[in-house]
Amino acid sequence: MHFDCFIIGAGAAGLCCGIRCALAGLRVAVAGAGMSSLHFSSGCVDLLGRNRLGEVVFEPFGQMQALAAACPEHPYSKIGADAVKSGLDFFVDQAKARNLDYCANGDKNHLHITALGKVRTTYLSPDGVYSPRIEEAFLNKKKVAVLNFAGFRDFYPELAAANLKKHPLFENCQITTGEIKLPELSRTGGSVRELRSIDIARHFDCAKDLGPVAEQISRLGQGAQFVALPAILGISNYKSIRKSLEDITGTIIYEVPTLPPSILGMRLDEALRSRFAELGGVLLSGERVCGGGIEKSRVFSLDLASRAKISADNFVLATGSFFSGGLASRLDSIREPVFNLKVLANQKRGNWYNPTFLSKESHPFMEYGVMTDSSLRGLDAAGRAVENLYCAGAVLAGYHPVREQSGLGVAIGTGVFAADRIIGQANNPNNS
Ligand SMILES: Cc1cc2nc3c(=O)[nH]c(=O)nc-3n(C[C@H](O)[C@H](O)[C@H](O)COP(=O)(O)OP(=O)(O)OC[C@H]3O[C@@H](n4cnc5c(N)ncnc54)[C@H](O)[C@@H]3O)c2cc1C
Structure with a gap:
């Protein structure tokens, strides 16, 4: 089977990327080894709930310029506030196409109540929230x-x-x-x-x-x-x-929103999967990609657990973080297991975590992930951009989804951004 785009990972990042590609008329497949983090999340889309000082943010887009200056490796800094906004607008439309209504407070964050009775900010919520x-x-x-x-x-x-x-x-x-x-x-x-x-x-x-x-x-x-x-x-x-x-x-x-398993997250997962399928996308549920070959800075082969033979012009790595197996830790190392991409991580185990479990500083490993160029193309072990491999979502380095409350915002924004790069190339192959 040959695809224009093959996406590894069926979470919010992979599915939003797949929906965008399918809508553009590309032949696209998404392989997901298991459940995504959506089943554990609140179902509300956090964009940027806290700044670097830990202060509550009500105008997330207003903070992105300062973020770009202070943290150039942050995914928002790489793709820009406009792309983030357009990705989130796209997400709202696609959820709506499956009868799932998400509401925002204009461009500002709004408040919602958690299961523990805390009042916290988020950017997009299901209309029951x-x-x-x-x-x-x-x-x-x-x-x-x-x-x-x-x-x-x-x-x-x-x-x-x-x-x-x-x-x-x-x-x-x-x-x-x-x-x-x-x-x-x-x-x-x-x-x-x-x-x-x-x-x-x-x-x-x-x-x-x-x-x-x-x-x-x-x-x-x-x-x-x-x-x-x-x-x-x-x-x-x-x-x-x-x-x-x-x-x-x-x-x-x-x-x-409740503790996991989260029904609001499951509604969203179902909406994204069914939207992708109704647009003609091929969803390979339960399919694990065990490895991939890179030669001359291009992905040329994938090793699927089912042994299915596939090829594609472009690939997207959207395998999530440690939680979903997108990053793997050994006693003395942290690696990306499919392509062995270059990771931004301190390789000394003692530096991975904060000894105070509930410290406000949180844990350094939360910011570890794969390194990319400014177009989100993954870097191979030697640090060269892999021309036909984009990375999206929680597998990316340079941001802290918990401390800054940005998990689904990054997943959706970067997933749609990666799709747009691939669509742009498909429409204009000389622009690689
Ligand atoms: C408990 C919890 C609560 C959260 N709550 C919120 C919240 O309320 N709001 C918010 O905005 N964010 C929240 N987040 C963060 C947010 O859910 C994630 O940042 C976001 O969903 C990541 O999406 P993703 O698509 O990048 O990765 P994931 O959702 O992790 O999906 C990765 C997918 O890749 C698959 N995969 C991995 N390796 C392979 C492989 N080799 N082959 C094939 N498939 C593979 C996995 O099975 C999975 O389907 C929460 C996260 C957690 C863990």
């Missing part, structure tokens, strides 16, 4: 209810409410808590404390009668400007479920 009407309720609330489903073990309304009360936005607001019983699940016997987000989401997807749940929301949330529930109201039918509950109760339902 942020929308103009939710913002209105946020600003004018006098009473809020935080409710859980009986048996769901990863959300604690009392803890969330206690933390919320500490935030200036909520200090003068009455916060009540409570628990909703799901009649069908309580009839199954055994310990109801064993329910995970996915169990309850599947239950909602098949629920025939939302009346009993709506009745409890109305009773427990009486008078509240919004009712905060863990975001587990279905994976596929969540829109109609949320709308039905809001119509019956007359209350805004606020979906609080």
Whole structure:
């Protein structure tokens, strides 16, 4: 099989890159060895939530010029603020094409509530987490209810409410808590404390009668400007479920992003995969790329676990960081396992981490990754740019997704940027 573009890694970076290439009419495949980090993320797209001084950022694009001057190796510095913005706009459109609505506060960050009741910034949120009407309720609330489903073990309304009360936005607001019983699940016997987000989401997807749940929301949330529930109201039918509950109760339902497995992240993963497939992209799920050959500064072969024979004009490495196997550590080294690309990493193990686990400085290894030229082309072990190999997402060096809150912003921005370079070359082959 021959492709115009072969993408290694089926996370946000690889899939956004694949969707962009497919829309441009390229023959494109994405190989993903396993689940991506989306299943663990909040589902909200962080762009730049904190600056280098650790201060909260509300105008992320306004910070990017200073970032470019201070950190030229940062992926945003390489691709530029305009490309980041255009990548995120593209992402919103593609999610919408699969009926998944993401909302932004213009070009600014907005606030959302975490499962622990912290109020934190992000840039794009699913419309159950942020929308103009939710913002209105946020600003004018006098009473809020935080409710859980009986048996769901990863959300604690009392803890969330206690933390919320500490935030200036909520200090003068009455916060009540409570628990909703799901009649069908309580009839199954055994310990109801064993329910995970996915169990309850599947239950909602098949629920025939939302009346009993709506009745409890109305009773427990009486008078509240919004009712905060863990975001587990279905994976596929969540829109109609949320709308039905809001119509019956007359209350805004606020979906609080949960701990992993994250239903909001799974909705996004499903939307990106199905968008890619409907555009004619070839998705090789469960396919691991074990290695790749580079000769004369070009990738010329790939070694797939299935032993399928493929060739391509261009390749994209979007294999994620340590978490997804895009970077591998040994006792005394850190390497990129597919092409053995040059990595930006301190090779002395003692320098990889901060001895204080929860230090504000965080851990140096979070910034390790593959090195690229200014077009995001990977550098081989000798430091030469590989002409037909682009890198995108968490495998990249030079940024700290946790400390600066930029994980999905970098993944989407660089994934779309890599696609545009490849599309540009396909349209104008002399421009390599
Ligand atoms: C627990 C957690 C919570 C997070 N929360 C947020 C959040 O709330 N907001 C936010 O913006 N960011 C968040 N992030 C960061 C964000 O999710 C990631 O930065 C981003 O999703 C990275 O996307 P990616 O496509 O680069 O990599 P990944 O999502 O890691 O995907 C890499 C893919 O490559 C595949 N792969 C790896 N090696 C191979 C191989 N050899 N062959 C084939 N496939 C391979 C993997 O199986 C996987 O499918 C979070 C991250 C984690 C871990």
